[in-house]
Amino acid sequence: MTKLSVNINKIATLRNARGGNLPDVLKVAQDIERFGADGITVHPRPDERHIRYSDVYNLKPLLKTEFNIEGYPSRAFMKMVMEVKPHQCTLVPDPPDAITSNTGWDTITYQDQLRDVIGELKSAGIRVSIFLNPEVRLVEAAKSSGADRIELYTGPYAEEYTKARTQPQNLALFNDYKNTAKEATSLGLGINAGHDLNLENLRFFKLHIPQLAEVSIGHALIADALYYGLENTIQLYKRQLQD
Ligand SMILES: CC(=O)[C@@H](O)[C@H](O)COP(=O)(O)O
Numbered sequence: 001m002t003k004l005s006v007n008i009n010k011i012a013t014l015r016n017a018r019g020g021n022l023p024d025v026l027k028v029a030q031d032i033e034r035f036g037a038d039g040i041t042v043h044p045r046p047d048e049r050h051i052r053y054s055d056v057y058n059l060k061p062l063l064k065t066e067f068n069i070e071g072y073p074s075r076a077f078m079k080m081v082m083e084v085k086p087h088q089c090t091l092v093p094d095p096p097d098a099i100t101s102n103t104g105w106d107t108i109t110y111q112d113q114l115r116d117v118i119g120e121l122k123s124a125g126i127r128v129s130i131f132l133n134p135e136v137r138l139v140e141a142a143k144s145s146g147a148d149r150i151e152l153y154t155g156p157y158a159e160e161y162t163k164a165r166t167q168p169q170n171l172a173l174f175n176d177y178k179n180t181a182k183e184a185t186s187l188g189l190g191i192n193a194g195h196d197l198n199l200e201n202l203r204f205f206k207l208h209i210p211q212l213a214e215v216s217i218g219h220a221l222i223a224d225a226l227y228y229g230l231e232n233t234i235q236l237y238k239r240q241l242q243d
């Protein structure tokens, strides 16, 4: 079964809207674990508009499942990750002003930078995943930079899936995802995926990428929870991820 890591950025967005502590991000994260999630993901951004660096420190001792911290490896981010020591760090090439992540790493151009950063994280026992576009040519450099996994950037997949709703098997892009995953597996890299995954498009992705180890989902899952409740929503997503 593929693991579900719930991204709680949007819980923090709601909290920050009033400046108080409602909802309580730490409590919600613990409840999400209790409701069956396999992990918690956070993606603190430099402006701390949702998850704050202090949240990341406060979450660590409370969490019982896998903790995944995502972000661009600035010095401030690296200091925090090295101190918190999550189970996994997912490196994302976002510029500081990104509204949300919209591309993966060019692992060929940034191979030296990635190798240094990954070496540092791995020396602290942290598993490292690299956010990657579905392009076979980028996989070998991801491997030689020392990553343990890739996280397939599923934004373009989600967009195509919505367009091809009636005949998803015609998804033009999908072969790129399959081939990238196949290449990664053959080189010994694990496969994660994330961005804009939702209750409609998740099952198809899971069925066609059987090596999928973990997905991180936030935006759609938290939106669905407004209708179905958090506990039910987590179970609905987990059902999509069954083998
Ligand atoms: C890497 C990725 O796809 C997610 O972490 C996503 O970027 C969430 O970040 P926001 O919640 O800021 O959109």
Ligand SMILES: NCC(=O)COP(=O)(O)O
Residues within 6 Å of the ligand: 007, 041, 043, 070, 193, 194, 195, 196, 197, 216, 217, 218, 219, 220, 221
């Ligand atoms: N890594 C992807 C993630 O954590 C959540 O992305 P989204 O579901 O908020 O688009």
